[in-house]
Amino acid sequence: MPTTRDEGIVLRSYPLGEADRVVVVLSPRRGRLRTVARAIRKTTSRFGGRLEPFNHVELLLFPGRSLEVVTQVSTVEVFPRLRRDLDRVLAASVMVEAVDAVAQEQEPSQALFDLLLRGLTVLDRPEPPHPDLVAAFLLHLAGVVGLAPSLTACVACGAPASDRFSLTAGGVVCGRCRVEGAMRVRPGLTGYLDSLARSELDRLPVGPGGDDALGLTRRFIELHIDRRLSSPSVLSP
Template sequence: MALYKEQGIVLRTMRLGEADRIVTLLTQGSGKVRAVAKGVRKTKSRFGGRLEPFTHVDLLLYRGRELDIVTQVEIITSHRAIREDYARFAAGEVVLEAADRVAQERERSVRLFMLALGALRALAGGDGDPAVIADGFLLRLASLAGFRPSLSACAACGRPGPHARFSISQGGLVCEKCRTGGAVRVGEGTVPYLAGLLQEGPLPGAPREGRREGSGLVRAYVEYHFDRPLRAWAHVPR
């Protein structure tokens, strides 16, 4: 099957040669796919604006050895509102960057795809705070990758909470016995903020107490466990 159909989200694009681009896609059935879109930078390209970041697309791809080739694209949703507001755009970039980090090439992950799509929908659709939506996405992404923070029981010994200190390296709240040097005492609203981000249902976008500290913890937590800095995070207006 040299030609295959997929739906995906455009994560990022990179210039290639004179008029082409390499497009990185997060697909539903094939994980991360890198594909060449030929001639896409020419004004008369038949791809037009269909392969811009944030766009949810239906694709027909030709399987190559390293890079695939995009043969047809149709837009499912352009998530236009994300492009038209700076805060939503910056938060959206956080979503794309983190999804790009976690996704594995040609490894199917429907849950990752749905999580990323949900985050883009929340950013484009509602009037939720973009920075909070990005936080929620990051924490859920960490959970999906196996790093769900423990927010009541001690992350090390399991002793029931509440505990006052949060340890990034130990994976959540820790009791006084288990805490190591890196554990920090967190403010009153912080744990409810984090717990709210992980609650079932659509990503919350309401600003709330504990957000300042909570947001910083989310970033440090995700960067530690993914072992990479998140470059877009600092550019989100808060």
């Protein structure tokens, strides 16, 4: 039977039977991939902590009855600084949760993989993360999966717009258009979100402060992926 070699970032895992776990990874070549790690819940497990969430790993996989079985794991990156700080762990949890929600099985997802790797890498840097890193990450994720909100042009007519936003219609709404559910947002907020969406995650612009950038982005994403993200996330400035 042929073994396959793959790489991925561990998104989560859950128990299977007495001692095994299903380990869900994001593979750039194969999208969301569910694998089985046998006997990983025994204290003598040969996998150690190598299949912990956020780890970037290389896997050797053997075909199983329904899921592929992990036979070897080596770590490429474990993001040690990220793990020493609860705020950063929570931020990383939102990132993997959102990726898990949008990734498809058996579908190449290089862009999504690259985005997650960048997000975790920035969270692992020695300096404090940008307070709106998670908001920026979610906006980039929306772009990768084709859900990017319109942040400068009215979703109904295309005119420049900035002070009203509709979560359901997917973006800003001008003063003339009647769009259901459009709500007023703080002046400058949508322009700031636009700059977050356009900037590299390691070079984000200085923000206006406040938590509404993340709040609005998170509600927008949750609505469009049809899932609540369970991890709280606040990166202290």
